[in-house]
Amino acid sequence: MAYLNTGRYAEAIAALRQATEAAPRFGIPWMFLAAAYASDGRMDEARAAIRRLHDVEPNFRLKNLDDVMLGPRDEAETIKAALRMAGLPE
Secondary structure (H helix, E strand, O other): OHHHHEEEHHHHHHHHHHHHHHHOOOOHHHHHHHHEEEEEEEHHHHHHHHHHHHHHHOOOOOOHHHHHOOOOOHHHHHHHHHHHOOOOOO
16 A cells, blocks of 8 residues: 555555465455556556456445545545546446
């Protein structure tokens, strides 16, 4: 999260890929990976991560983000914007 929130997208992607490999059936790393890819302009990969998120959490939507986000509201809004770009439904 620190990498993602400070614009260090390559490092965020590397860490989140490790998290998805360690726990492939846990949706939250897939969500943050999608946000990192989208923030880095890698939209095809962001959309693929959203598809994987929906494989493990079929009903996950942007409205659910408030349930899983900790930290400042502006960081949550930045993540939401990236997930919108990646195609996560409201």
